[in-house]
Amino acid sequence: MTSIALAATLFGPEDLRMVERPLDPLASGMVRIRFGAGGICGSDMHYYRHARTGDFVVTSPLVLGHEIAGEVIEIGSSAAGVKIGDRVAVNPSRWCGHCKPCLEGRANLCENIFFMGSASKTPHMQGGFASHFDAIPAQCVKIPDHVTYQAAALAEPLAVCLHAVARAGDVKGKRAVLFGAGPIGLLTMLAARRAGIAEVTVVDIAAAPLAFATRLGANHVVDISAGDNALKAAQPFDVAFEVSGTAAGLASAIAAVRRGGVVVQVGNLPGGQIPVPANAVMAKEIDLKGSFRFGAEFMTAVELIADGSVDVLALVTAERPLSVAPDAVRLALDRSQSVKVVLTA
Ligand SMILES: [Zn+2]
Numbered sequence: 255m256t257s258i259a260l261a262a263t264l265f266g267p268e269d270l271r272m273v274e275r276p277l278d279p280l281a282s283g284m285v286r287i288r289f290g291a292g293g294i295c296g297s298d299m300h301y302y303r304h305a306r307t308g309d310f311v312v313t314s315p316l317v318l319g320h321e322i323a324g325e326v327i328e329i330g331s332s333a334a335g336v337k338i339g340d341r342v343a344v345n346p347s348r349w350c351g352h353c354k355p356c357l358e359g360r361a362n363l364c365e366n367i368f369f370m371g372s373a374s375k376t377p378h379m380q381g382g383f384a385s386h387f388d389a390i391p392a393q394c395v396k397i398p399d400h401v402t403y404q405a406a407a408l409a410e411p412l413a414v415c416l417h418a419v420a421r422a423g424d425v426k427g428k429r430a431v432l433f434g435a436g437p438i439g440l441l442t443m444l445a446a447r448r449a450g451i452a453e454v455t456v457v458d459i460a461a462a463p464l465a466f467a468t469r470l471g472a473n474h475v476v477d478i479s480a481g482d483n484a485l486k487a488a489q490p491f492d493v494a495f496e497v498s499g500t501a502a503g504l505a506s507a508i509a510a511v512r513r514g515g516v517v518v519q520v521g522n523l524p525g526g527q528i529p530v531p532a533n534a535v536m537a538k539e540i541d542l543k544g545s546f547r548f549g550a551e552f553m554t555a556v557e558l559i560a561d562g563s564v565d566v567l568a569l570v571t572a573e574r575p576l577s578v579a580p581d582a583v584r585l586a587l588d589r590s591q592s593v594k595v596v597l598t599a
């Protein structure tokens with residue numbers, strides 16, 4: 255029996271430490287998981303830098319991490335569907351199944367959601383960057399032997415991107431522009447390709463991520479730090495994915511789509527009010543859609559990784575052990591050298 259976990263815990267801005275956390279005896283209906291791998295997400299980095307992401311503010315110590323995979327090592331009473339030794343991708347969401355969004359098939363909007371490593375509620379929901387953590391069997395998706403924990407951990411961001419593409423509607427044969435060449439941007443590009451998109455232009459303010467986007471198959475890349483002439487020349491697009499989480503990105507997305515185009519907001523924008531050219535949403539009849547986390551796409555993501563359809567490991571630029579998670583987060587923040595940093599056991 256494991257009674258202590260070592261967890262990457264955020265105490266305030268830039269104050270992330272590995273600390274021991276006592277584990278309660280395993281509750282009924284829960285399973286205990288030994289950490290296998292964890293992807294460092296943009297939201298983990300926002301939490302690290304500012305102790306907040308968007309409107310979610312850290313007010314008490316928060317264990318980060320929601321892109322995780324590991325091994326089931328203990329099973330609580332009446333927890334069915336998994337067995338000890340199962341290697342699993344862990345869905346960070348626990349949905350209630352009975353609120354209105356859940357009943358409408360939009361579980362990502364569940365009013366009673368538990369989402370690992372998030373300060374969206376108080377008390378905060380603790381994350382999976384911990385040597386051991388607990389989950390319910392419904393969160394655990396078994397992975398085949400040939401799938402590494404590193405790849406399985408990236409089912410979560412891939413699910414986010416599958417959901418974003420689904421929100422765009424039928425993208426077959428369309429031209430898309432994507433703002434933000436981070437991991438979510440790049441996985442959205444791969445997901446859009448699978449959905450039959452004809453052409454993807456990737457826009458960013460940094461050269462290194464754009465070079466990475468080109469290697470991953472972007473048709474065109476635009477470095478907007480040098481001005482937006484190249485972007486304007488390529489306009490209009492049918493669909494824009496705003497993944498940078500910036501007001502400038504959303505303004506550019508609204509400007510870049512054609513009349514009757516679609517803009518999908520995937521990035522986590524700053525909290526509060528931000529200036530955007532909203533009148534164009536009316537005048538061009540733009541469908542401006544939010545995309546938040548994912549629902550059934552988590553299962554699809556695991557399948558696409560397992561059958562080799564999406565090579566999520568192509569995004570991984572570094573692996574570091576969980577024990578040095580604070581250093582790994584700082585490495586991930588350096589966009590000149592990092593795309594995706596993955597923690598390992
Ligand atoms: Zn994430």
Ligand SMILES: [Zn+2]
Binds near residue numbers: 353361
């Ligand atoms: Zn619900």
